[in-house]
Amino acid sequence: MPAAVLEKMIAGLGSAWPAGVAVAICPPQSEPGDLYPVEEAAVSRAVTGRRAEFAGGRRAARRALAALGHPEVAIPMAEDRSPIWPEGIVGSVSHCDTACIAVVARQSDYMALGVDIEPFNPLPEDILPEIGLASELDAVGPDRRLAGRQLFSAKEAAYKAQYPLSRTLFGFDALRYDGAVRALRFARPVPPFAKGQTIPVSQWTGDGLCLSLSALSRT
Ligand SMILES: CC(C)(COP(=O)(O)OP(=O)(O)OC[C@H]1O[C@@H](n2cnc3c(N)ncnc32)[C@H](O)[C@@H]1OP(=O)(O)O)[C@@H](O)C(=O)NCCC(=O)NCCS
Structure with missing residues (x-):
């Protein structure tokens, strides 16, 4: 790549x-x-x-x-x-x-x-439960293991974007993918982020790559 x-x-x-x-x-x-x-x-x-x-x-x-x-x-x-x-x-x-x-x-x-940049290949089945719920994977796409890769990449990008504001380390369960708004949503408060607040992530896949970008705009 x-x-x-x-x-x-x-x-x-x-x-x-x-x-x-x-x-x-x-x-x-x-x-x-x-x-x-x-x-x-x-x-x-x-x-x-x-x-x-x-x-x-x-x-x-x-x-x-x-x-x-x-x-x-x-x-x-x-x-x-x-x-x-x-x-x-x-x-x-x-x-x-x-x-x-x-x-x-x-x-x-x-x-x-x-x-976040990742090779766009399937994640091993056994780590999927750590990355997200079955409902999150379903909302991302039909291939569970590829969806796992995309979810992993999106959460890593969102984590990096929120970190300078919260200075908080957390696991994958702190953010849940909401397919209705195509964004990650805080499952619990991580100040200054409230429970339910969303973090936008854009994602592009192709040529064997999965690229995720979370840009927290002021406008
Ligand atoms: C920081 C982290 C996200 C990096 O991800 P990674 O897949 O290991 O590696 P990447 O190549 O994508 O990113 C590494 C870069 O992240 C950056 N980084 C490291 N810690 C960071 C932080 N707390 N906040 C923002 N960026 C950070 C650094 O620039 C690093 O590269 P560098 O050391 O060469 O400068 C990961 O190591 C980590 O600590 N994760 C925390 C736990 C987690 O993932 N929780 C789930 C989130 S929902």
Whole structure:
């Protein structure tokens, strides 16, 4: 699943992609030479594959920032492992084996962003109950295991988007897919989110990929 396939997929979305959200894709960087010292420190003891995906994500993030007209900066990793975006910017990073994706936007336009990229293949049957209820899987699509992959990806994107606002870690049961509104709904209060509040997630599948984007717009 080369990064070029993902790039083509996003380019093909045209106006379906949310306005004001800059995106960039890079392959994992096997020689992560362009990390800033504060970033290098975050992965100095990591295995090669982890260093490569981290560096690819940081490179993609800087390219996405440049597309917004933002100067190149370090993007440190917080203690909770979330990226620390520059003042006035919100963003998110995800990686799979061959592609690292970063999305960024101005904080004046979006409260937060969450992105997830996955290979679009069926999840193993035995982990489906952990990801969602049978009713959620049914609402996503007819193939339970593929629906599981889509639900997993949507929940990961929504989780990343809500995290900067709630700073709360929770399991997959905290968000339920509501097919009627095509959004994820909080099953319990996660302040500042109320029980029943929805988080929008857009999802695109094709060319062996499942891409989910949760963009919490201010408008
Ligand atoms: C954070 C998490 C969602 C990452 O998902 P993943 O599938 O392992 O990996 P991805 O490649 O998609 O994303 C990794 C990126 O997420 C980002 N990230 C890590 N913690 C984060 C957080 N708390 N909030 C937002 N983004 C976070 C980082 O940018 C990371 O990449 P980097 O370390 O190279 O910068 C996952 O590891 C996690 O902790 N999940 C919490 C439990 C959960 O999933 N609950 C269910 C939600 S409904």
